[in-house]
Amino acid sequence: MLRTGLFLFFSIICTADAAVPSVKVLIAKSLNNVVVEGMDLQKTVKDSRRSKQYSGRKSLAFNCGSRKTLGSNKNSILVASLSSPTGLISWGRHKYQGELQLLTAGTNERCDLVNSIPLEAYITTLLAKEMHGSWPVEALKAQAVAARTYAYERLKKSHTGKLYDLESSEKDQVSGTFFDATENTLKASKDTEGEILIGPSGKISPAFFHSKCGGKTLRPDQVWGGVEEGYRSVNCTFCKKTGLKDWNGKIQNKKLVNMVDQVLKKYYSDTVTDHNLKLMPDSLHNSEIRLYAGDRLHIIKKSYLRNTVGRDVLPSNNFIMTAKNNEFKVEGQGYGHGVGMCQLGALELAKRGYDYKQILSFYFPRHRIMTAYRQ
Numbered sequence: 001m002l003r004t005g006l007f008l009f010f011s012i013i014c015t016a017d018a019a020v021p022s023v024k025v026l027i028a029k030s031l032n033n034v035v036v037e038g039m040d041l042q043k044t045v046k047d048s049r050r051s052k053q054y055s056g057r058k059s060l061a062f063n064c065g066s067r068k069t070l071g072s073n074k075n076s077i078l079v080a081s082l083s084s085p086t087g088l089i090s091w092g093r094h095k096y097q098g099e100l101q102l103l104t105a106g107t108n109e110r111c112d113l114v115n116s117i118p119l120e121a122y123i124t125t126l127l128a129k130e131m132h133g134s135w136p137v138e139a140l141k142a143q144a145v146a147a148r149t150y151a152y153e154r155l156k157k158s159h160t161g162k163l164y165d166l167e168s169s170e171k172d173q174v175s176g177t178f179f180d181a182t183e184n185t186l187k188a189s190k191d192t193e194g195e196i197l198i199g200p201s202g203k204i205s206p207a208f209f210h211s212k213c214g215g216k217t218l219r220p221d222q223v224w225g226g227v228e229e230g231y232r233s234v235n236c237t238f239c240k241k242t243g244l245k246d247w248n249g250k251i252q253n254k255k256l257v258n259m260v261d262q263v264l265k266k267y268y269s270d271t272v273t274d275h276n277l278k279l280m281p282d283s284l285h286n287s288e289i290r291l292y293a294g295d296r297l298h299i300i301k302k303s304y305l306r307n308t309v310g311r312d313v314l315p316s317n318n319f320i321m322t323a324k325n326n327e328f329k330v331e332g333q334g335y336g337h338g339v340g341m342c343q344l345g346a347l348e349l350a351k352r353g354y355d356y357k358q359i360l361s362f363y364f365p366r367h368r369i370m371t372a373y374r375q
């Protein structure tokens with residue numbers, strides 16, 4: 001049950017002054033060839049600082065397997081920037097707003113492609129991918145503020161010379177293309193323009209979100225180890241009836257030894273020295289499992305186990321492990337890392353009539369909204 005009083009302090013702090021910033025999003029990696037198309041294309045070749053304008057509709061092809069195209073520099077560098085006065089440019093079947101930038105992909109004779117796009121346009125396309133373009137506007141507005149905060153924090157953190165701010169992938173957040181924007185995503189972005197979350201000290205902290213918590217959200221330190229201010233684990237029953245049902249699976253002793261060994265090597269500079277595993281009692285909301293390998297106790301974060309074995313085996317970090325004979329059983333709830341806003345919970349709250357500030361204050365109870373910029 002939500003307490004109305006919880007939301008009263010969640011007012012918006014207005015300190016907006018700057019114009020809408022642009023964010024550089026890595027949209028594709030290790031390409032052999034890149035063909036971009038658009039009206040009256042403008043191409044700027046960065047190393048020689050030459051610029052060329054083409055008239056009418058034009059396709060430009062870049063052969064990334066050729067050192068002639070990429071030059072001899074083995075570090076990733078900006079090869080060319082391409083834009084159109086129409087504001088739209090195509091790569092294959094996808095249409096993008098802003099500018100497309102071609103980078104060399106490190107030592108590979110391949111290209112990476114970056115979309116430099118105004119942050120608000122980025123949010124309108126992202127909402128359809130991270131949620132759904134037809135979801136209630138208040139859920140989309142909550143997602144817009146969280147996703148904008150994530151991107152803005154990365155933008156502010158980026159140091160000079162970095163060629164992009166974030167990736168369009170589950171590593172950061174998944175953005176879409178021009179045609180992914182819907183009436184609802186445009187409204188959600190416009191109504192929250194420039195709004196971001198700040199922590200109790202006024203610092204911009206990354207706002208995380210995930211598909212379905214399954215009953216309780218997690219703090220960043222429970223999953224990744226790093227502490228981010230203001231986060232709390234909150235009980236969420238709102239996602240229970242939607243999305244992936246509770247899941248379970250079995251892991252044989254031999255396989256678990258292998259999994260634990262990989263985790264120990266990757267995260268703890270250790271290794272399994274005895275294949276006789278004994279699991280200590282676990283509970284659903286323990287963020288770590290405790291097990292003995294012979295007479296040595298290992299305490300392992302569940303999220304490290306999930307990162308190592310993959311989402312097919314462990315869809316969420318919210319699981320309990322039990323041992324029976326020579327087999328281990330995992331039973332879990334939810335989908336995703338579990339930190340911050342539960343998207344299916346936000347959907348249900350919006351359906352029940354809660355607005356985006358109430359949704360955000362439920363999942364980020366110690367954060368506040370600040371307007372970072374406004375046109």
Ligand SMILES: [Zn+2]
Nearest residue numbers: 213236239342
């Ligand atoms: Zn939830």
